Amino acid sequence: MLSRRKSRVLVVQALYSQEFNQRDMGSLMEFPWYEYQGNDRDDKLLFSRMLLHGVVEHLTEIDEHIKKHLNHWEFERLNKLDLGIMRLGCYELIYTGDTPAQIIINEAVEIAKDFGSDQTFKIINGVLDAIRKEHG
Incomplete structure (x- = not known):
């Protein structure tokens, strides 16, 4: 079985691919x-x-949660890779219960650091933490 991190990276890659290829x-x-x-x-x-x-x-629903918690940033301006990371993190925080919220957020931040742009991990952390607080 794949590590959970590798599984999450595959999902982010698929979501990114979907944004451009409409597969x-x-x-x-x-x-x-x-x-x-x-x-x-x-x-x-x-x-x-x-x-x-x-x-x-x-x-x-996931996109609505993300939009609600974006501060000083427009949803449409989000980098598609960062959006995929947020979508996955949001899904796990709200709709699954098998992984602690802090691990989900940490995984999203680490994936953003590995694959995202320079400072977007901070935005991802802030949005996911706000969602965690609302749904925790």
Whole structure:
């Protein structure tokens, strides 16, 4: 099974890809860019698929939560990669209960530091923490 961090990165990549390519859900769920090791591809991607499906299913509500907690920033101006990270974090905070909120936020911040622009991890941290406080 993939690490949860790697699973989250795959979901962020899929959400980013969706923003530009408008791929259908079936092809996104296959994560075609991921290089499988061995023949256990379905087991490795189970957590990623669950997260991606949840984000897509609740996308409208998730975006409303993000918009509500953006301070001094317009939703439309968000970098698409940063938006994907926030969407995933928001989904996990509100709709799942198996991971502590602080871990979810920390994972989002670390992914943003690894893949996002210079200071956006601060925005992501602030938005997700506000959502955590509202729904905690």
